[in-house]
Amino acid sequence: MNMKFDSDQLFTITHEFEDYERQLGAVSPPVYLSSLHVFPSFEEYLKGSGDDDAFFYGRVSNPTARLLEKKLAAMEHGADALVFSSGMAAATSAILATCQAGDHILCMRDSYRPVHAFMANVGTPRLHIEISFVSGTDLDEVKRAIRPNTRLMILESPATFVFSVIDIKAIAALCKEYGVTTYLDNTYSTPLFQNPLDMGIDIVMHTLSKYIGGHSDLIGGALISKDADLIHKMRHGVREWLGGILGPMEAWLAIRGLRSLPARLYMHQDTAMKAARFLESHPKVKSVHYTGLPSHPQAELIKKQMRGHTGLMSFELDREPDEAVKMINALKLFGKGCSWGGFESLALCTMYTASEEAARASGVSRGLIRIHCGLEGADNLVADLAQALDSIV
Numbered sequence: 424m425n426m427k428f429d430s431d432q433l434f435t436i437t438h439e440f441e442d443y444e445r446q447l448g449a450v451s452p453p454v455y456l457s458s459l460h461v462f463p464s465f466e467e468y469l470k471g472s473g474d475d476d477a478f479f480y481g482r483v484s485n486p487t488a489r490l491l492e493k494k495l496a497a498m499e500h501g502a503d504a505l506v507f508s509s510g511m512a513a514a515t516s517a518i519l520a521t522c523q524a525g526d527h528i529l530c531m532r533d534s535y536r537p538v539h540a541f542m543a544n545v546g547t548p549r550l551h552i553e554i555s556f557v558s559g560t561d562l563d564e565v566k567r568a569i570r571p572n573t574r575l576m577i578l579e580s581p582a583t584f585v586f587s588v589i590d591i592k593a594i595a596a597l598c599k600e601y602g603v604t605t606y607l608d609n610t611y612s613t614p615l616f617q618n619p620l621d622m623g624i625d626i627v628m629h630t631l632s633k634y635i636g637g638h639s640d641l642i643g644g645a646l647i648s649k650d651a652d653l654i655h656k657m658r659h660g661v662r663e664w665l666g667g668i669l670g671p672m673e674a675w676l677a678i679r680g681l682r683s684l685p686a687r688l689y690m691h692q693d694t695a696m697k698a699a700r701f702l703e704s705h706p707k708v709k710s711v712h713y714t715g716l717p718s719h720p721q722a723e724l725i726k727k728q729m730r731g732h733t734g735l736m737s738f739e740l741d742r743e744p745d746e747a748v749k750m751i752n753a754l755k756l757f758g759k760g761c762s763w764g765g766f767e768s769l770a771l772c773t774m775y776t777a778s779e780e781a782a783r784a785s786g787v788s789r790g791l792i793r794i795h796c797g798l799e800g801a802d803n804l805v806a807d808l809a810q811a812l813d814s815i816v
């Protein structure tokens with residue numbers, strides 16, 4: 424299969440940073456449901472409250488959350504990590520930690536929409552941080568769009584509409600030259616299949632709500648960097664005051680999700696490859712957008728940057744958007760719902776409510792169908808796709 428796992432990452436997931444002696448030999452770490460920690464003396468309390476690896480108050484740090492942070496930092500080859508109550512809490516905290524009034528953000532047009540909405544509702548009108556958009560695939564366009572006050576570049580690769588990929592190394596080097604901090608949403612690949620910090624990116628973001636959680640039962644997010652000072656600044660300059668730390672139960676669920684992440688991704692990719700090949704060969708399907716297909720327009724770049732593919736893809740039918748809606752409604756195993764990365768298969772027309780112009784700007788039609796291939800088995804999912812395609816005339 425077209426997939427490579429890193430042995431160090433597998434060790435980190437299963438055993439690294441676990442303190443078996445302190446947890447009475449339990450292989451599963453305790454959920455530290457405690458809002459505060461006590462010290463034998465006031466002097467020790469004062470010392471403890473200044474140390475990132477000591478614990479004194481649950482809004483600032485928690486032992487279960489800290490174990491997750493250590494594992495995520497190691498997996499992304501970062502110096503440190505921070506976990507948040509959602510992916511959006513992580514994303515907005517990265518913006519607030521790097522930008523201030525008067526600054527400018529460059530953002531990839533095809534990136535996660537709620538981040539654009541945060542800027543339109545809060546960042547620009549209330550905090551006076553400007554934002555402008557570029558494709559991310561054209562380096563000259565990025566260079567022309569950088570202003571003297573550009574502080575942050577927001578990236579996502581692969582982006583989760585048509586799964587276009589950016590040249591991470593090249594864009595990181597260009598931004599470094601202009602003193603622009605780079606932020607990349609690595610949720611699609613998980614730390615197992617792509618490590619943007621090693622390609623020069625300053626801050627990697629993950630939502631834990633997708634593959635890392637993996638069971639559709641938790642919301643959480645993370646930021647990781649090779650710059651320990653930057654993480655320290657985000658911990659005490661932003662997260663502590665916004666109060667968006669991940670809860671201990673969610674941290675424990677994310678650690679449990681990590682344990683089976685390689686095994687789940689193995690099956691997600693196998694299933695998605697079979698579904699993508701089936702769709703690509705179907706006469707009613709015009710195009711399939713999946714990073715695992717040799718027909719992907721950026722297949723060479725993908726091979727250089729990524730070590731595997733997941734269960735998410737999109738495709739277009741050779742007919743009107745309303746027929747796409749009919750097709751997904753005919754699917755029996757694919758639930759009609761947002762999100763992805765869990766055990767269950769999902770289908771949505773993600774561009775259906777967009778304007779024709781917005782869809783065309785992304786190079787697709789409003790009938791774009793995005794599917795997440797869950798763990799129901801390739802034969803079941805391909806059969807379901809086949810009967811739904813047959814049902815439209």
Ligand SMILES: *Cc1c(COP(=O)(O)O)cnc(C)c1O
Nearest residue numbers: 509510511535608610630632643
């Ligand atoms: C879901 C998602 C997010 C946001 O994560 P939440 O935990 O829902 O806040 C960010 N980026 C991508 C690519 C996502 O799919």
